[in-house]
Amino acid sequence: MSQLTLTKFKQKYFYKTELQDLCRQYGLPTSGTKAELNSYLEAFLSGIPKDQIKPTRKKQKVRQLTADEITLTTPIVDSGFSFNDASRQFFAEYFHVDHFSFKKEMAIIKRAAEARRDTQMTVGDLIAQYQDLTSTKQSQQLVSQTAEENTYQWNNFVRAFCQDTVSQEFDSKLKVAAILWQHVKSSTKPKEFTPDLVEIYAAEINQFRKK
Incomplete structure (x- = not known):
């Protein structure tokens, strides 16, 4: 894999674990979505020095919140909020359903907030943006245009x-x-x-x- 070029990289299909292995081999960030890992590798193989390639989103270093700690005013970034069982329970109660599954649109909105370090965006804002997208039938367009969907x-x-x-x-x-x-x-x-x-x-x- 030492002879990997940008052209060969784009031609080959990689599983996420393989992308992480490549990032580790080249000293690049190893966390994130497939699209984010692809972007690190494409940048590196394009000639950008690895010390200039930074993670798109920073890992949260705070304790993850429990379900009863999550409210509509909870910030999305740096609060301990995550898409896990705790937030799934919160959303199930909010939407009055027995079982809640995270939506692609919600993940896209959350990742965008993390990427731009938007510490003002709250869980309530996340829900409002998601509902606005689905009510105006723009959600499919949003999903189809994301780099992640292409992976x-x-x-x-x-x-x-x-x-x-x-x-x-x-x-x-x-x-x-x-x-x-x-x-x-x-x-x-x-x-x-x-x-x-x-x-x-x-x-x-x-x-x-x-x-």
């Missing part, structure tokens, strides 16, 4: 395959998508689904065609 290449590949009419020819769509993905993942081509893949690897997936 979900397998998920995006499956989604594109299932949305293409060619997928209707198969009984086991996920199995077919997985076979095609393995070829794309190990190639130097963009990690995206294109209909021609069905013809190129027909011999391997014909067994899943509908009778």
